[in-house]
Amino acid sequence: MLYVGNFSYNDDKDQANNYCLMPCVVEADSADEALEKFASKFASVRAESDLLEGASEIYLDSLVELEGIPQDPVITQWQKIVPAIDGLCSVTSALPDTSVDELFASAYGWGEDDGDEIELEDMEDLDGLAEDDLEEEGMEKPFLTF
Numbered sequence: 141m142l143y144v145g146n147f148s149y150n151d152d153k154d155q156a157n158n159y160c161l162m163p164c165v166v167e168a169d170s171a172d173e174a175l176e177k178f179a180s181k182f183a184s185v186r187a188e189s190d191l192l193e194g195a196s197e198i199y200l201d202s203l204v205e206l207e208g209i210p211q212d213p214v215i216t217q218w219q220k221i222v223p224a225i226d227g228l229c230s231v232t233s234a235l236p237d238t239s240v241d242e243l244f245a246s247a248y249g250w251g252e253d254d255g256d257e258i259e260l261e262d263m264e265d266l267d268g269l270a271e272d273d274l275e276e277e278g279m280e281k282p283f284l285t286f
Contacts, residue, residue, distance in 0.1 A: 142167055142206040143174035144216045147182075147283065148230070153194035158228070160195070161219070171203060179284050186286055197282035202234035204247050 147162040164181065168174035186192040204216045218236040222229050234247035 141169065141174075142209065143171065144202075144204040144206065145174065145178050146201040146203075146217045146219075146232075146234070147178070147198050148201050149192075149195040149198045151194035152196055159230075161201075162198075163217070171205065174203070175200075175283075182284055183286075192286075196286055198284040198286075200283035201230075201232055202247055204234055 143166050145164045145166075147164060148159055149162070150159045164178050166174050166177045166181075168177055182192060182195075182198060186195070192198075201219075202217050206214070215236055217232060217234050219230060219232045222231065
C-alpha cells in the first residue's frame with residue numbers, strides 16, 4: 141500500500157509565527173509501519189540538515205491509504221489557510237474529491253463516527269496513542285516531538 145501523510149509544524153525560527161506543511165509518501169504494509177517510516181525519516185532529516193531546524197513538534201494532519209499507484213489523479217488533501225485573531229487558521233479535508241473510489245483510497249479518521257472511517261478503538265495501538273492522548277484542552281497531540 142502507498143500512504144500519504146500530510147504533516148505540519150510551527151516554525152519556531154520564524155518571527156511571524158508561520159507554519160510549514162509537509163506531505164510525505166511511503167510504501168508500507170500497514171498504517172503503523174508507514175508512521176514508523178515517517179517518524180524515522182523526519183528524525184534523520186533533522187539530524188542531517190537544517191530543514192526541520194524550526195520544528196519542535198510535528199503534527200499529523202491526515203493519513204491517506206492508496207491500494208496502488210492511481211491511474212487518475214487523486215486529491216489527497218485540501219487545505220485553506222485563513223487569517224484568525226491570533227495568526228492563521230487552517231481548514232483541512234482529507235480526500236475531499238467525492239469521486240474518489242472508496243475501495244482504492246481511504247483516509248484514517250480519529251474519533252469520528254460516520255460508519256466509513258476506522259474507529260479509534262481499532263487504532264489504539266497506533267504508535268501508542270489513545271483517545272485521551274489525542275485531545276488535551278481541545279488540542280491535538282504532536283505526531284513527533286524533537
